[in-house]
Amino acid sequence: MTNAHILIVDDQESIRHFIEKAMIDQGYQVSTAGEGGKALELIESEEPDLVLLDLRLPDTHGLEILRRVKEDTPDLQVIIMTAFGDVESAVRAMKLGAHDYINKPINLDQLFITISKALESRKLWRELKHLRQKHTDRLSKDFVKGNSPLMQNVYETIEQVAQSDTTSVLIQGESGTGKEHVANLIHELSSRADKPFLEINCAAIPKELLESELFGHEKGAFTDARNQKQGLLEMANGGTLFLDEVGEMSLQVQVKLLRVLERMTFKRVGGTKDINVSVRIISATNQDLQRLCEEKMFREDLYYRLKVVPLRVPALRERPGDIMPLAKHFLYQFSKQFTKPFQGFSNEAEQVLMTYPWPGNIRELKNLMERTVLLESSDRIEAEMLKLGSGRTTREVDSPVAMLEKLLEEPGVPSEGIPFEPLMAEIEQSLILKASEASSWNQSRTAEILNLKRDKLRYRMKLYSITKPKRRRAA
Structure with missing residues (x-):
């Protein structure tokens, strides 16, 4: 040079x-x-x-x-x-x-x-920086495929929260909705992007080992501790630590994590020396943490520390307008990977995809596209090629209103019980979005339509991360 x-x-x-x-x-x-x-x-x-x-x-x-x-x-x-x-x-x-x-x-x-x-x-x-930008662009394109207001709201929240590199974020959503993807994107868009992004699934590690994985341990701290070990918090210093399935964390580990969030300091297992770090904590769960708090299974003070910014990722069935853009994206991706000539979907295949309830969300859709492209040979996807994993093939079965009608019509209750809170949450969100769109996102008019006081409407909109979609800037 x-x-x-x-x-x-x-x-x-x-x-x-x-x-x-x-x-x-x-x-x-x-x-x-x-x-x-x-x-x-x-x-x-x-x-x-x-x-x-x-x-x-x-x-x-x-x-x-x-x-x-x-x-x-x-x-x-x-x-x-x-x-x-x-x-x-x-x-x-x-x-x-x-x-x-x-x-x-x-x-x-x-x-x-x-x-x-x-x-x-x-x-x-x-x-x-160039490679990281390409990675971020890829993440963004994968994540924002489709134009549903729900996902535009989520992406706007990601952009806003990424501007602060210390704020804790709690990502909530069903399995397969892309919670890890959201956490990664927040990191990549933040000033910590050139530092580590580490993740751990709290449900995949035995509870007695999770503390050592997070905080590290000193030599001799327990029977198998033959050497000193750094934990993920030390290894992620300067960057982001993503705690997936945080609801599975033991109360003992929750206490230590709370101290990290409050003071950015901790001790290794068996250690006496305070270790200072600068780490952003992003956590995710598909459980109702508030209910776990009520049942004394999760610390309430930690819950509020983790959810400084709550971010709910909607299920795929809640954003039907995104199903086909995502399906076409995955079809192109795997057709290129496996050198297959697929160009699109038949009308019947699109109808099958649009009416299926997607209990496994985006992950299920991606896996379906990969399996179909790998095993089939044609220039387009036909309905009979789509081997879906559930007998239910219509969206109405899984819609909040249909589920409520079915529960009220049938005698008794399902053996697995009634999913009261998720059901009511979905109904509330659907009503708020419908009223907001009808009022052109005028909060006073929306409150009138819903017969709610404005402060209660604002509370619910914040609870569900519902904001007026902004027009995306042209790339």
């Missing part, structure tokens, strides 16, 4: 000239500034690849310039030039994001090596 553009910032003209000549001889483009204000102007107008920055400037301190640079252009590499012995300022500069520092008087050979490393670091940083 010998054609890179370097900005030299130093108040001494002799030093600027000395370094400028050496850099030009090496093939670099060079600009110079003797003051901090001029340096900031050049950074904005010329967009250099690297800045050589002296800390002692006539109009401001170099650390203030460094802070401004890292806020506005975090990928711009800065090398600090400092007087011999001013190690304290150099260390502060490194903490603010400087790539490295070099002592005066300048050793050109050392300077060339340091510049080369800094430019290589910038190149790698940009490549990583």
Whole structure:
């Protein structure tokens, strides 16, 4: 990268000239500034690849310039030039994001090596950023397929909550709705995106081992603890930890997790030393945590700490307008993967997909498309190719109103009981959305239609994460 553009910032003209000549001889483009204000102007107008920055400037301190640079252009590499012995300022500069520092008087050979490393670091940083953006774009496209108001509301909440990298999020929804996908997308859109995203399914780990997995352990903490081990909280430091099926966590572990959320500190199992971390906690569940709190199976204080922002991912049957866009997306994906000629669906096949209740949600739809494309050979999907896993083939069986009518008409109650809270929640959401759309999202009019007070309407809309859909910006 010998054609890179370097900005030299130093108040001494002799030093600027000395370094400028050496850099030009090496093939670099060079600009110079003797003051901090001029340096900031050049950074904005010329967009250099690297800045050589002296800390002692006539109009401001170099650390203030460094802070401004890292806020506005975090990928711009800065090398600090400092007087011999001013190690304290150099260390502060490194903490603010400087790539490295070099002592005066300048050793050109050392300077060339340091510049080369800094430019290589910038190149790698940009490549990583590009790959991460491609990953984020893919996640976004997969997630927002379809135009249902429910999913637009969810995506808007994701965009908003991603702007804060500390707020805890509780994702609720049935199995297969994409809760992990939501958590990953929040991380990728946040300022923590270049740090780890780690996940653990609390239901898949034996309860007696979950504490060690999360918090780590010291050597000898228990029978099989032969070595010290870092937990996921330490490994995710700076990034995001996703706790799936958080309702399966034991009360003992809940106490320790609460302390992390309150103080961002914890002790390893068997340890005495406090370990400080900066981790965003995103949790998910398909259970009713409020009911578990009432039954003393889940700590109420932890519940409210986890659900600073509650985010409900709707079931696929609640957003029928998204079924075919998702099905076509998966069909294209697997046709390409398996080199099959599928181009679309017959009308009968679309009718089957649209009337099936999808108890397994998006995961079931994706698996169906993968299995069908792999096992069948044709230019389009026919109805008879779709081997669905349930005898129920109409949406009405699973709709809230139909389920309620069936419960009221049939004698007795189902052996598995009546899903009162999920049923009432679905009915409430459907009514609020219908009234909101009828009133063009005017809350006063919506409240009138529903015969509710506005404060009660606002409470329910917040509870279900219902907001007015915004128009998506053109890509």
